[in-house]
Structures are given as C-alpha cells and as structure tokens.
Amino acid sequence: MATLSDNLAPEETLDLGPGDPTGPRRPVLSLHDVRISDQAGGREIVHGVSFTLTPGRVVGIVGESGSGKTLTCRAALGILPAHFEVTGGSIEIRGTDIADLSPAQWTALRGTTISAVFQDPASYLNPSLRVGAQIAEVVRVKKKLPRRAARRRAVDLLRAVHLREPELVYGQYPHELSGGMLQRVLIAAAIAADPHILIADEATTALDVTVQAEILDLLADLREQAGLALVVVSHDLAVVAQLCDEVLVMQQGEVVEQGPAERVLHDPRHDYTRLLIAEHEQYGLEKFLDPKEET
Numbered sequence: 001m002a003t004l005s006d007n008l009a010p011e012e013t014l015d016l017g018p019g020d021p022t023g024p025r026r027p028v029l030s031l032h033d034v035r036i037s038d039q040a041g042g043r044e045i046v047h048g049v050s051f052t053l054t055p056g057r058v059v060g061i062v063g064e065s066g067s068g069k070t071l072t073c074r075a076a077l078g079i080l081p082a083h084f085e086v087t088g089g090s091i092e093i094r095g096t097d098i099a100d101l102s103p104a105q106w107t108a109l110r111g112t113t114i115s116a117v118f119q120d121p122a123s124y125l126n127p128s129l130r131v132g133a134q135i136a137e138v139v140r141v142k143k144k145l146p147r148r149a150a151r152r153r154a155v156d157l158l159r160a161v162h163l164r165e166p167e168l169v170y171g172q173y174p175h176e177l178s179g180g181m182l183q184r185v186l187i188a189a190a191i192a193a194d195p196h197i198l199i200a201d202e203a204t205t206a207l208d209v210t211v212q213a214e215i216l217d218l219l220a221d222l223r224e225q226a227g228l229a230l231v232v233v234s235h236d237l238a239v240v241a242q243l244c245d246e247v248l249v250m251q252q253g254e255v256v257e258q259g260p261a262e263r264v265l266h267d268p269r270h271d272y273t274r275l276l277i278a279e280h281e282q283y284g285l286e287k288f289l290d291p292k293e294e295t
C-alpha cells in the first residue's frame with residue numbers, strides 16, 4: 001500500500017535556478033506531443049498530448065474511461081506503471097526536461113514542486129497512524145522542520161483545507177473521517193511542501209455533490225491565493241467548467257479537442273465533445289456554463 005511518506009527523503013538540492021527563475025508567466029509544466037506506450041503490449045496508448053501550464057492557471061483533461069488521462073498525469077509525475085514508457089515528445093517541469101532527472105532528483109521534486117491527489121484517499125493513508133502525524137511527517141521531511149514546528153504546520157494545513165476543529169482532526173485515525181474529510185487531508189498533505197503544480201486526478205469523483213463543490217472551491221482558493229497551477233482530471237464536465245482555463249478532451253488516447261474552457265464548452269467543435277456536453281446537460285451543466293447569470 002502506498003503511504004504519504006513513500007518517496008520521501010531529506011530534501012536534496014535540485015538546481016532549478018535561484019528564487020523564481022521562471023517568473024509568473026513562464027510555464028511550470030509543459031507537455032509537448034507526449035506519447036506513452038505499453039511496452040508489454042507493444043502499442044502506443046497516448047498519441048500526443050501537449051499543453052502549457054503557467055502559475056495560477058488550471059488545465060482540465062476530460063474524456064471517457066481508458067482514454068489516457070491518468071497515464072498522462074502519471075507521466076508528468078514520473079510514476080508510470082510498469083511496462084509503460086514515454087516514447088515520444090517531452091515533459092518539462094519549470095524548464096527541466098524530466099527525462100534528465102535522476103531518481104534522487106525526482107524525490108526532491110515531488111511534493112515541493114509537483115504534487116498530486118488521486119481518487120480513493122484512504123488508500124494513500126496509513127490506517128494505523130493519526131492523520132495529523134502523517135501530514136507532519138511530510139512537513140518534517142520535505143520542509144526540514146523540527147517535530148514541534150511540523151506539528152504546528154500540519155494543524156495550520158488542516159485548517160487551510162477548511163477542516164473544522166483541526167486540532168481534533170490531527171489526532172484522528174483515517175477510519176474516523178468521512179470521504180470528504182479524508183480528501184481534504186490528502187490535499188493538505190499534497191500542498192504541505194508548497195508545490196507549484198498540483199495534479200488532481202478524479203479527486204472529487206467519489207464525493208457527494210456538496211462535498212465535491214467544497215473541494216473545488218478549496219482548489220480555486222489555492223490557485224488564487226498561492227498561485228498554484230492545477231491539472232484537473234475529471235470525467236465530469238461541470239467540474240471542468242467551474243475550475244479550468246483550458247480544456248483537453250481525450251478519446252482513445254487522442255486529444256480530439258483543446259482550447260479555452262469557455263470556447264470548448266460553449267462552442268464545441270468535435271462530435272465527441274458535443275456528446276459529452278449533451279450527456280451533462282441533463283445534470284445541470286448550464287449553471288456552470290453561465291455562472292455570471294446567477295449573481
């Protein structure tokens with residue numbers, strides 16, 4: 001089972017330049033024609049994904065199950081499953097081609113520069129450790145803070161993700177928390193070391209609509225307040241409409257449509273995008289498409 005402290009090691013110096021070498025408008029994450037193949041089956045699964053993410057921006061990836069959304073994210077995180085490889089194109093994190101990164105450099109980068117939240121938060125937490133202690137460990141290792149300061153920061157993080165009574169939650173075990181609370185705990189852990197990029201892969205899918213909306217608001221806050229750049233994967237167009245600046249629509253490993261979220265959702269050009277929108281209309285997508293009319 002994966003735990004929060006997997007891949008954590010004392011931070012190493014990864015020279016991505018002094019201060020903020022990239023500047024506010026420079027890409028934090030760029031994918032150029034990324035192709036991913038299943039080496040076991042000898043076939044290409046993802047046939048060329050490109051996008052550029054700058055601080056405070058949100059790119060959404062939508063599409064049917066099995067279209068390659070998660071593989072694309074995992075490629076950017078350097079955690080493709082066994083047998084899968086990036087077989088074309090390139091991925092750059094803050095200007096560094098990830099193909100050049102050593103395992104140690106990856107360890108230094110994860111959490112501090114790029115971080116992720118997936119579905120099923122419980123599987124990323126150790127059931128026998130209090131959730132606060134698990135976040136504090138991330139802080140201690142990644143931010144090199146002493147125990148007491150790490151504890152304080154963990155409580156602050158639990159508060160920042162809008163968990164009521166963060167001191168109380170700190171001392172609770174995963175099984176004592178609801179799915180929505182666990183997802184907030186995971187987000188707290190993911191942002192504990194102040195990453196520049198957060199990948200949220202179906203992070204709200206398992207949650208009920210109200211909790212989902214609260215988590216999306218939280219991600220929007222982080223984007224606004226911390227300039228976090230987000231990649232949001234969802235099969236739910238309403239999620240994308242609410243949060244994203246740019247949308248990629250994937251079908252069978254191809255990006256069939258890509259553009260500003262407004263344009264793609266209001267004026268879809270590909271049949272598959274039209275189909276997705278038609279399917280969502282019955283669930284009330286229009287309230288997200290025209291949020292201004294509500295105020």
Ligand SMILES: Nc1ncnc2c1ncn2[C@@H]1O[C@H](COP(=O)(O)OP(=O)(O)OP(=O)(O)O)[C@@H](O)[C@H]1O
Pocket residue numbers: 045063064065066067068069070071072081082235
């Ligand atoms: N660990 C794995 N082992 C074998 N095949 C895999 C693995 N992960 C993904 N695949 C295959 O690669 C293809 C793309 O999968 P991926 O998980 O990226 O799709 P997705 O768009 O994220 O789907 P979903 O919305 O269901 O999560 C699928 O055909 C899937 O079966």
